[in-house]
Amino acid sequence: MTDIIRLLPDSVANQIAAGEVIQRPASVVKELVENALDSGADEIIIHIKDSGRTLIQVTDNGCGMSPTDARMAFERHATSKISSANDLFAIRTMGFRGEALASIAAIADVELRTKRVEDETGTFLHLTATRVITQEPVMCGNGSNVQVKNLFFNVPARRKFLKSDATEMKLIINEIHRIAIPNPEISFTLVHNNSTIYELPAGNTMKRLAGLFGKSISQALIPVESQTSVISITGYTGLPKFARKTMGEQFFFVNRRFMKHPWFHKAVMQAYEKLLPPDAFPSYFFLMDINPGSIDINVHPTKTEIKFEDDRAIWQLLNAAVREALGKHSAVPSIDFDQAGSVEIPMPPKPGQPLTAPQIAFNPDYNPFHAGGSSLQGTSTFRQSATSGETQNLRHWEKLYSGMDQARSRFEQPDEQSQGRVFPETSIPYSGKKVFQFKQKYLVLPVKSGMMLIDQKRAQERILFEKIRSMLQSDTVSSQQILFPHTFELNSADTELLKEILPDLESMGFDIREFGKDTFIVSGVPGVLESTSPTSLIEKLLEEYKNTPVDATEKVRDQVAISLSKASAVSYGVDLQPEMMDHIIDQLFACSSPNFTPDGKPTLTIISLEDIDRLFGR
Helix, strand or coil: CCCCCCCCCHHHHHHHHHHHHCCCHHHHHHHHHHHHHHCCCCEEEEEEEHHHCCEEEEEECCCCCCHHHHHHCCCCCCCCCCCCHHHHHCCCCCCCCCCHHHHHHHCCEEEEEEECCCCCCEEEEEEECCEEEEEEEECCCCEEEEEEECCCCCCHHHHHCCCCHHHHHHHHHHHHHHHHCCCCCCEEEEEECCEEEEEECCCCHHHHHHHHHCHHHHHCEEEEEEECCCCEEEEEEECHHHCECCCCCEEEEECCEEECCHHHHHHHHHHCCCCCCCCCECCEEEEEECCHHHEECCCCCCCCCCEECCHHHHHHHHHHHHHHHHHHCCCCCCCCCCCCCCCCCCCCCCCCCCCCCCCCCCCCCCCCCCCCCCCCCCHHHHHHHCCHHHHHHHHCHHHHHCCHHHHHHHHHCCCCCCCCCCCCCCCEEECCEEEEEECCCEEEEEECCEEEEEEHHHHHHHHHHHHHHHHHHHCCCCEEEEEEEEEEECCHHHHHHHHHHHHHHHHCCCEEEECCCCEEEEEEEECCCCCCCHHHHHHHHHHHHHCCCCCCCCCHHHHHHHHHHHHHCCCCCCCCCHHHHHHHHHHHCCCCCCCECCCCCECEEEEEHHHHHHHCCC
16 A cells, blocks of 8 residues: 655645735735835835736835845745744744745745845846746845735636725725834835825824824824833723724734734723713724733734733733723713812811701791792791691691592593503504504514514615615616715725725715715715715715625625615614604515515514413413
């Protein structure tokens, strides 16, 4: 029997490693920019074409490489960052595995131009699918210029599973966020298809955040700072009133490295307890500095997961730092002891003095409706003006309520005429239905088999989705023009997303045009929607679209229709008039699928009469 275990060829092994490290164009951008940071560059320029499918080019003014180093950089496990196992526990640089360039070269066409300051000429290196095609001297500037072309050209299955250009570009922008935020002293430029998306000069952290997320973010953030022997925490957290319904602007950085840590996220959210509704998320940007020996960053190929030696202590410190920042900036409700009408607390007596109870002066005969009366003076006037009957009632007021118990018992036992009477407190009769709203969230109505509960928001999502879908299928799109067009600004990631779905929005009745860099103007909305704030509607639409599960077989237009129905539905916590509740019920049961929302969540449920009887032990 022959042996069956054998070593894989380097080309296959590199492709397997590439599957771990290089998952999409954003992974290439991450690895190349991190290498540029480690080279000591203070200016990094990223050029992207077709969301990275055609070209990813990263240029830096760092230290550059010699001809030998340039060739060695593309070998697996070749690195300048570590020389022994102990070095793994003192890492402050970004790339240290020595797999990134080898993995990129295994699934793309790579060209490198690099030069050190002391060298007269640089080095040109061309690799395709791990094979070195050319290595020769070249004239180039100091630093490095890496071009990655035709990504996944030799792995068509991986290329097939890439998302749309807008989605892939959004992921690239997210990687730029993760690198640019903790390095504000380095300038970054991002160009996509010859259009500049970011031009970030060197500055401080707040200027960097404003450059990435818009100038308005400075009004929504408050500083956070905590210096301890365990860890140093600096950064910003969001004011509660600027919290969003979806996540997206939550960042942890440890020694300038982006990190995902759900448990630390819980520490932040717990600091906002009772300040935010359960479905809202604040923005936060925390930069932590800790001894590298107390963390392990070598637990995941993408290095976004980090283990801490004492994560419980860091949890407490982070939670306390956020609470302190919220308290300092009056984000936490406080008692105002200086307000008018506050209670005066008497001073304690001096030693040797007797403790006396405070005296309260009042007039039991005071009549507030008498023109000349007052609480302490004018009592004689009141006594002269009060009739003897009024005085008797005042002194024997208990007799005025005699017989009330008998009257209450007669009222509480309904007679035959009052049987079946519907009171507004329990239900509202109209159009033959007895419906009431519960907790500003559910509609409750009796049915033949028991009691039906309808989720008011989900019901409207189903109604609006079928209206929008019917409108698109019949090509009877009507746009309602706005009297005063609204101008709004987005961050670069949302700008790319809006551009992707803009044709579908226009087919649905939106009238949106670009009005400068990351700025748009909306002049019309679909006539089927009743929205008082088109800007808020579009922002909600983008948030919902980003969090809508994407099905490869589903059309983008259907995804937009689902997101639009979610963004337009009336939120929870809104009082509905009886006519509105009646309208929702009638329209819901006129839908083709009234039991579920467009994304498959139930809109209603029925509690059977047997279940209700069982609750009462019958």
